[in-house]
Amino acid sequence: MYSGRATAVTTRMKRVISTSVAALLLTTLGSACPVCDSALGQEVRAGIFDGRFALTWLEVIAPFPILALILAAMHWGLRD
Amino acid sequence: MEMDPSDAHYTTGTTRETRKPLIMAGTILGIGLGGFVDGILFHQILQTHNMLTARLPKTTIPNIEVNMFWDGMFHAFTWIMTAIGIALLWRAGARRDVPWIGKIFVGALFLGWGLFNLVEGIVDHHILNLHHVIERYGQSGYDIAFLLSGVVFIVGGILAIRSARSQGTPVTLR
Numbered sequence: 001m002y003s004g005r006a007t008a009v010t011t012r013m014k015r016v017i018s019t020s021v022a023a024l025l026l027t028t029l030g031s032a033c034p035v036c037d038s039a040l041g042q043e044v045r046a047g048i049f050d051g052r053f054a055l056t057w058l059e060v061i062a063p064f065p066i067l068a069l070i071l072a073a074m075h076w077g078l079r080d
Numbered sequence: 081m082e083m084d085p086s087d088a089h090y091t092t093g094t095t096r097e098t099r100k101p102l103i104m105a106g107t108i109l110g111i112g113l114g115g116f117v118d119g120i121l122f123h124q125i126l127q128t129h130n131m132l133t134a135r136l137p138k139t140t141i142p143n144i145e146v147n148m149f150w151d152g153m154f155h156a157f158t159w160i161m162t163a164i165g166i167a168l169l170w171r172a173g174a175r176r177d178v179p180w181i182g183k184i185f186v187g188a189l190f191l192g193w194g195l196f197n198l199v200e201g202i203v204d205h206h207i208l209n210l211h212h213v214i215e216r217y218g219q220s221g222y223d224i225a226f227l228l229s230g231v232v233f234i235v236g237g238i239l240a241i242r243s244a245r246s247q248g249t250p251v252t253l254r
Contacts, residue, residue: 034149040141047136047146059208060131060150063200064157067111070195074107078100 097179101172103241106185109165110192110237115158117193118200122213123151129215137215165192187240194233201227 034044122128130138130147131154138144172178204210205223213222 034145040145043142044145044149047142048149056132056150057153059210060153061157062208063196063203064161066199066203067161067195070199071104071108071111075100075104078103 097177099179099181099184099241101168101175101178102181102184103188103191105165105168105172106188107165107192107195108161108168110189110194111196112158112160112162112165112192113189114193114196115155115161115200118196119151119155119158128213129211131211133211133215134209134218181244183244184241187237187244189237190233190240191237194230194235194237197226197230197233199230201230 033041034048035041123130127138130144131150132147136143136146138147173180201223205212205219205226209219212219213226214220
């Protein structure tokens with residue numbers, strides 16, 4: 001059971017969250033996101049999924065498999 | 081406290097310590113945090129480069145947004161490294177045979193940060209040419225300085241870890 005005070009706080013929090021979400025969705029920058037349907041959003045989406053997506057992805061994450069190999073070498077090679 | 085007689089620490093009164101779990105946790109955490117330093121400092125605060133600025137200069141809004149997407153992809157992986165580091169640190173902290181020595185942990189953090197700078201610098205700045213430290217200068221002395229910072233952090237980290245080892249700090253039971 002919630003007390004009256006707790007219910008009031010919950011209602012206030014709901015208002016703050018819903019206002020924040022609405023403000024976020026209504027901003028111009030929000031409409032420029034790559035998943036939005038604006039002209040800019042479509043342009044950004046085309047820039048990301050440009051036919052080289054998989055290759056670019058591999059290039060962007062390339063340092064991490066190398067670091068993982070170094071960590072594996074450390075794990076197996078490190079003496080206590 | 082009730083002790084398990086099968087526990088080697090209890091039956092012998094001594095313990096064989098292992099520092100590897102703390103070093104590995106610190107190194108992985110250092111890689112993750114080093115990645116975040118790069119992303120937060122160079123990509124966001126100073127804005128000297130983004131992930132693909134050597135190919136997609138930040139001259140148009142779509143280019144900026146595409147770069148932001150790939151920055152996010154890169155940060156997702158640094159986040160994964162950080163999360164793994166925290167999990168390993170948590171596990172190491174629960175082990176009684178792992179000495180809790182700050183110098184080893186900080187040394188490992190620097191080792192990881194240095195590894196990140198060195199590998200990311202070689203791969204992204206020099207081999208793949210995805211971006212450079214100061215993009216408007218292209219490949220420059222700043223890229224070399226970034227690599228050197230990696231070497232300095234690695235050497236400093238290893239020295240810190242080794243000096244803590246040589247001190248022979250006794251194991252403290254937690």
